[in-house]
Structure formats: structure tokens, C-alpha cells
Amino acid sequence: MSSLEEKLVQAQKEIDYYKGRLKQLSTSYMALEYRTADLSKDVLQMTEGLKVIAELQDVDAMSDEDQLFDNLAESINIRLKMDVAAILLPVKERKLEFEMRYLKGFGSYNTEGVRKKIIKVPEEVYQSKEAVLFNKTDEKSEFGAYLSQELEIENLLFSPIIHNKNILGYFFAGRRTQLLQKGKGILPYHLNIMDAIGGVISTVQNQLERQLVLEQLVNERTKELQEEKEISENLLLNILPFETTQELKKNGKVKAKDYSMVTVLFTDFIDFTKYSEGMSPKELVEQIDFYYREMDHITMKHGVEKIKTIGDSYMCAAGLPVERDDHAVAAVRAALEIRDFVEQTKERKMKTGEPYFEIRIGLNSGPIVAGIVGIKKFAYDIWGDTVNVASRMESSGISGEVNISQSTYLLVKDLFHCEYRGQIPVKNKGDIAMYLVNPK
Amino acid sequence: MKTKVGVGYSNQTDSFAAGKEATAAALENGGLEKADFALIFCGGKHNPKEFLEGVNSLIPTCQKAGGTSFGIITDSFIGYDGFEVGVTLFSSEKIKFTVLAQGNLNENEFVAGDELGKKIESAGVEDLQALWVFYDSSKNQSPPMLNFATPLFAALEPHLPKGLPCAGGGFLADMRLSQCYQFVDDKIVSQHALAILISGECTMETTILHGCHPCSDYLTVTKAEGPVVFEIDHRPAVDVIHELLGGSEVVDIKDFAMNVTLGINRGEKFGEFKESEFANRLTLAVDEPNKALVMFEPDLVAGSEVQLMHRNLEPDYLNSVIDGVKDIIHKLNPVFSLYINCGGRARPFSGVNFEDAESVQDAVGSVPLAGFYSGVEVARVGEFLQPLDWTGVLCFLAEK
Numbered sequence: 001m002s003s004l005e006e007k008l009v010q011a012q013k014e015i016d017y018y019k020g021r022l023k024q025l026s027t028s029y030m031a032l033e034y035r036t037a038d039l040s041k042d043v044l045q046m047t048e049g050l051k052v053i054a055e056l057q058d059v060d061a062m063s064d065e066d067q068l069f070d071n072l073a074e075s076i077n078i079r080l081k082m083d084v085a086a087i088l089l090p091v092k093e094r095k096l097e098f099e100m101r102y103l104k105g106f107g108s109y110n111t112e113g114v115r116k117k118i119i120k121v122p123e124e125v126y127q128s129k130e131a132v133l134f135n136k137t138d139e140k141s142e143f144g145a146y147l148s149q150e151l152e153i154e155n156l157l158f159s160p161i162i163h164n165k166n167i168l169g170y171f172f173a174g175r176r177t178q179l180l181q182k183g184k185g186i187l188p189y190h191l192n193i194m195d196a197i198g199g200v201i202s203t204v205q206n207q208l209e210r211q212l213v214l215e216q217l218v219n220e221r222t223k224e225l226q227e228e229k230e231i232s233e234n235l236l237l238n239i240l241p242f243e244t245t246q247e248l249k250k251n252g253k254v255k256a257k258d259y260s261m262v263t264v265l266f267t268d269f270i271d272f273t274k275y276s277e278g279m280s281p282k283e284l285v286e287q288i289d290f291y292y293r294e295m296d297h298i299t300m301k302h303g304v305e306k307i308k309t310i311g312d313s314y315m316c317a318a319g320l321p322v323e324r325d326d327h328a329v330a331a332v333r334a335a336l337e338i339r340d341f342v343e344q345t346k347e348r349k350m351k352t353g354e355p356y357f358e359i360r361i362g363l364n365s366g367p368i369v370a371g372i373v374g375i376k377k378f379a380y381d382i383w384g385d386t387v388n389v390a391s392r393m394e395s396s397g398i399s400g401e402v403n404i405s406q407s408t409y410l411l412v413k414d415l416f417h418c419e420y421r422g423q424i425p426v427k428n429k430g431d432i433a434m435y436l437v438n439p440k
Numbered sequence: 441m442k443t444k445v446g447v448g449y450s451n452q453t454d455s456f457a458a459g460k461e462a463t464a465a466a467l468e469n470g471g472l473e474k475a476d477f478a479l480i481f482c483g484g485k486h487n488p489k490e491f492l493e494g495v496n497s498l499i500p501t502c503q504k505a506g507g508t509s510f511g512i513i514t515d516s517f518i519g520y521d522g523f524e525v526g527v528t529l530f531s532s533e534k535i536k537f538t539v540l541a542q543g544n545l546n547e548n549e550f551v552a553g554d555e556l557g558k559k560i561e562s563a564g565v566e567d568l569q570a571l572w573v574f575y576d577s578s579k580n581q582s583p584p585m586l587n588f589a590t591p592l593f594a595a596l597e598p599h600l601p602k603g604l605p606c607a608g609g610g611f612l613a614d615m616r617l618s619q620c621y622q623f624v625d626d627k628i629v630s631q632h633a634l635a636i637l638i639s640g641e642c643t644m645e646t647t648i649l650h651g652c653h654p655c656s657d658y659l660t661v662t663k664a665e666g667p668v669v670f671e672i673d674h675r676p677a678v679d680v681i682h683e684l685l686g687g688s689e690v691v692d693i694k695d696f697a698m699n700v701t702l703g704i705n706r707g708e709k710f711g712e713f714k715e716s717e718f719a720n721r722l723t724l725a726v727d728e729p730n731k732a733l734v735m736f737e738p739d740l741v742a743g744s745e746v747q748l749m750h751r752n753l754e755p756d757y758l759n760s761v762i763d764g765v766k767d768i769i770h771k772l773n774p775v776f777s778l779y780i781n782c783g784g785r786a787r788p789f790s791g792v793n794f795e796d797a798e799s800v801q802d803a804v805g806s807v808p809l810a811g812f813y814s815g816v817e818v819a820r821v822g823e824f825l826q827p828l829d830w831t832g833v834l835c836f837l838a839e840k
Contacts, residue, residue, distance in 0.1 A: 019657070022655075023655075023656065023684065026655040026750055027655065027656075027684050027685045027686055027690075027748075028685075028686045028690055029750075030655065030685060030748075030750055031685045031686050031690040031691035031695075032690075033750075033751070033753055034685075034691060034695045034696075034699040035691075035695065036753070036791065037699065037753065037790065037791030037792065038695065038699075038791060039791070040791035040792065040793065041788060041789065041790070041791040044787055044788045044791070045788050048788065074453060078453075078521045078522070078523065079521075081521070081522075081788070106453070106485035106486075106522065106523075107484060107485045107486075107522070107613070107614070107618060108618055108619060176616050177616060178614075178615040178616050179584055179615060179616045179617050
């Protein structure tokens, strides 16, 4: 062999050596890369799946359930690169039967046909609470094959949504065989993702249940409060006019208000002290209560506002808190009815020998100021000379009669029979014209 | 007036709303009041009719072309969940688009290519400067099959002016070859190839990126039928590749599908490596009983010299391409860029840890970008139009 040939052989040997080394390095590296790439694909798709869970982070008991499940099914479809996804819920009163809800199928998938399907879950599958992962190429599961046929998809998973050890429903996700990728249908990690989503739903369900309990408690408390409020308001209405309670609620206080013309009515039981001495305190209160209840009815009937009682004296006024033109007429009518009631009661009680009261009633019309004073046990009251004169009308009155002043007389004279009593002296007021009023 | 281009997208699940939203965004982004031509891509999970109605609600009279794609790419968005739609609107006095279509692709790709070529010739478009060709990748039959690009473009090429800049891709609704649709103005068709003739005062440049390097000797295909390669160097193809990859202890032949890539060097056989001169062919499946490789395209015929290609799973391979892209942008001042990217290269399907389309978005900068994820990509490799696998085809359209 010539020296040149030897050099060529040596060179070829070197070339073969380095080619061999290079081949070994590059091809073994490639084989590794093939597997790495496949693993990376799974990891990347798994990451996409985890995004479904991430999207649930803001979900809580306040979330709209329909919207939540609808979005969830769509997200499972898109993120996990499925052809169809749905949530199945139990059919009412039909054990082990589940209906399609929130079905998201796109493209050529028979969404409308599958939407009507009812899935019957075998008792043993239901009791096991296990998921079904079915890939047409490698599975022999009878239930999986049934699902595949009913749900019209080659590869699928059917995973229970478990809450407090009970099955709320099932997740269903399906994927047709991918021809341009390695033949993978549903993978175990898809199931892991569904389990995690199911966990989130269970947590939300827990929140929902706790919220329901809380809502029930709140409702009960609110009802109690409402009842308390109504009692308070009724009590308030007993001591204050309605309009005044509204002003008090709105502003926390009530301004004193001037009224240019009202009619004030006073009553007094004659010889009350004498009668009261013959009764026990309990009997006395019962008697007064009997009269005052009826007088309350009468004043309410005529739209006359009860102001207060002071011992045996009942004080009311017409024309407030809502002003009215016929205040004097209303007050006189109330006065006459009270008088008649007391007289009729007297006749009845005389017959049975029971104690009875006689009454004097006085009315006066004129301006007053009305309002509330004090911060405790406050009461609506009226002030002014008109009130004082009304009181004098009562004290200068006659038993069983209604005694009215000149100002009241001028307002009612056309409707009632008024008998002039003359100018009668009144303490600190001089002589005042008085009239006895009766129905015509 | 300079050509205006607006690109919009939507990923709403309501097809009408998605079409309308993407169109409105395109009008706004391009500052357009009207459009002369619309390139429209619609996700495979959408209803194409409703999508088109959504588009037409805003641009009813505009000329349109496009189709189903399982993912889209724009300046600011990349998506492949099946609900993405992309609308690109052109308004130009200098660039004209003419759309021609040929059906019956599923019956005979070669005949369809020939007929489309004749239509292009007959159209007599003056100042023809570039061509986009999009076609239905799915035969929509049972069992599903691909429409092959090799005979389609082999028949089309003789009808085209020599060296006409050309780019294209196969529409794919999803990874299981579901029915795919094409849009030609207001018509929705299937099994069609569309030719978009670009004419006027414009120019187009195309670059390809795949990041694959040869890592074996030249191997000769010695027996093949259609897309099935039975023998390499007179031995069963699977055995040859298995041996190259280190044997059964290192790799399972089941892992060959969607991984094993064979490259054809259209450049100088032992010259310096140039990425743009390699056409890649990806293995779709392994025919284990026959120890054969089923490829995406039927162009690896007996006598073809191929090399086992190593796919670069790191983004660094993009750097040189991006530099080239920047040079093109600097030179052309393009008005639009179109990126047709292999669906398998999308992150969840490739297993790589980066999204090459993001690098393209960065590289094109302010040039409006639209694109879609395809089944097969088409570009000139060497002198001829070449269907490609595992490749991104990026083209720039500029006014002269």
C-alpha cells in the first residue's frame, strides 16, 4: 500500500470514527428529545387544564350557579381541548338518572341530539363514586361503551361531582381521536383536573349551604325585628299623631308647629274625688278605663286627636296635626257623642245600682302651638290661651251639657242648636260668652 | 395613498359575534372606512355561515377569501383552541387582489391544480406580482385522509410565471381532519383550492423557518408508494430510522409518529447548511406490520435523497431568521406580513417551550401581521414550489 493510500485509509477511518461519534451523540439526543417533547405536550396541556381551576378562584356562594356551570363547561371544552363538555344533574324523582345540563359541544358534534339524552348510571358505578375514563381504542368498560354510544363520542370521561359524600352530578368531557397527533384520547390527568374542579364546586356548595343557614337566621331575626318595630310603631302612634311619628322617625325630632285655628275639647268627671273614695284603686282604674276607651273610639271616629288625660280629665283637639276647616263641627259632634255615651251609661248603671260618672264638657276654638317636649316619655302636647279657655269652658260647664265659647259658637251655629248662657265670669279671664250646644 | 391594512381577531364562541368583532377591530386598527379585500380565517369549532354573516354585517360588499383554520396569529394574539377568528382588511390603490377557486380537490389534486393553473392563466391579470394559494387539507371522508399538496402544486407550477413569489398553506379545521371550509366572497365551499393573485405596484418576499438540521448521512428512498416510504437504502424504512436513533433500548418506534422528520436538501448537496434550502417531511404514522413510515406528503419517491432531521427545540435557531426578517423590513418597508405556521409547531402540540409565532410577532414589529396554523405549508425552496412540514412560512407584502 502506497503512502498516499495509507493516508486515505487513515483519513477514512477518522471520518468514520467521527461520523460514528456524531451519529451516536445526535441520534441518542434526538430520541431523548422525542420523549421530552411528548412529555412537554402533556405538561403544557395539563397547564391549560389547571387554568380552568384558576378561573374558578373568584367563585363563591354569591356567584350565579347557572352562569358558573355554563362557563365551567365551556372552559373545560376549550382549555382541555375537548369536543364536548357538560355537567349532568339528577333527574327529579328518578333515581340513578341524570340529564344533560350546560352542554357545550361545537362544530360537527351532535349537540342538540345529545342534549335530550338521559344517562342511566348503574347502581354499582353510582355507589363506587368512581370516575369512568373511556378510550375507544383500549377500553372494554361496558358502561364506558354505553356512554360512548349515548354521548356520541369516542373517548370520554365521566366523573362524579361529590359533595359531603353524595353525588351532586357528573362532569362529562369527550374528545374525538386526534388523527394528526399521537393517538391520545382522554388521559389520567384530565381526571385529576376534573377532581380538582369538583372540589371547588363542593367548597362553593358548602358556602352556599352555610349561607342558606345564615339567610334563614337573618330572615328570622328580621321578622322578629319587624314585629318589634310594628309594636313600637303602634305604641308610638298611641302617644303621638301619625304625622308626628313620621317626622320624628325622619328627623329624630319634631318642630313645634303653630296652628291658626283648632278646637280644643276638655271633659271632666263631676265629683270624681267623691266617687274615687268609695272604690278600690283597681276598681277606679277599671271605671276610668271603661269610659276612656269609648271616648277614644268616639274621638277617632270624628278625626279628633286625643292629646292626653290628666286624672279624670280627657283632652283632645280637632284641626291638628292635619289642619281641617270643619274642626269645630267635628269637635262638637265628638263632644255630643261623648256626652250621650256618659248619660246613657249613667241611666244603665243607675238601674243596676252601680256607681256612675257624670260629665262636663267644654270647647274653645283658636290658635295653639303643638309639639313634643323632653327626651324621655315624650308626649305630643298643645299650648296657648285657646287651651286655657277650653279648660275654663269645661270647668264653667254644666253636668251633662256641652259648653262652648263664642269662637266655637261662630263656627258651628248653623249646624247645631246653640243656647246662649250669657257672659259668665271666669277666673283670670273676666266675663266670657258661653253657649250650650245640642243637635238641631 | 399608501395601502392601509387592518388586522382584527376574536375568540368569542358565538360565531356571528366573533366575525363581527374581528372585522370591527380590523377596521379600527387599520383606520379604514371601507375595505377592498378581506382575508378571513375562522376557527374549526365555529359555524362558518354565522361567522361570514358576522363579517358581512360590517363589510357586505368587500371581496373576501379565506377558510377554516384551527388557530390564528395576529400582531397581538396567538390562539388555537378552535374559536379564534382573524380578519385582515386591505384598502389600496396600488395593490389589487383577484381570487380564483377550483373545487373537486378530493377527487384528484393534480387535476385540481392544473385547472386552477389554467384559470390563473385565463384571468390574464396584468402586473401579477405574487400569489397566495390556500387549499382544503382534509378530504372529509371516512377514514379521514389528507389532500396532498405535492400533486396540486406540481400541476399548478407550470402555469405560473417562472419564479413568481408564492406562499400558501393547507386549511385544517382541527387535528382530526374534520370538515374544512373555504370562503370565496359570499360563498362557503369545501374541497377547494384558492388562488389569490396579487398584482399592481407591489412586491412580495418570503422566508421560511423550521429550525431543523440534518443529522445523518444522505439516505436514499428505495421503495415508496404515495406517502408511504417502505424502504430506505433497500432496508425497511422503520429499521433504518430505528437504528439511526439508537435502537429499541433508546426509542420506541411508536414515538416516530409526529417526531421523525426527513429533510430534502434543494441546495448544494455538500454545501454550507442553509435552512431555507431544506424541505421537511414529517412522519404522520408508522405502519408497523410493513415497517414503513407514513409521511404527510407523497413526494418521497424512490430515488429521493433525504436526511434525518434534528428539530431544534430551543428558540435560538430563530435568531438568524429574525435578522433576515429585519433586513427585509428595512429594505421593503412592507405594508403587511402573512405567517403560515405548521399546526404541529404550536406549543401544546410541539412540546417545545416557546412559541415561535411570538418571535415572529416581535420581529415584524409594527408591520400588520396575520396568519393561521396550517396542515401543510407551501413556499419556494430552490426554484420550485414545495409543500413543507414543520415549517413556518413568513411573507411580506410591500408597495413598490
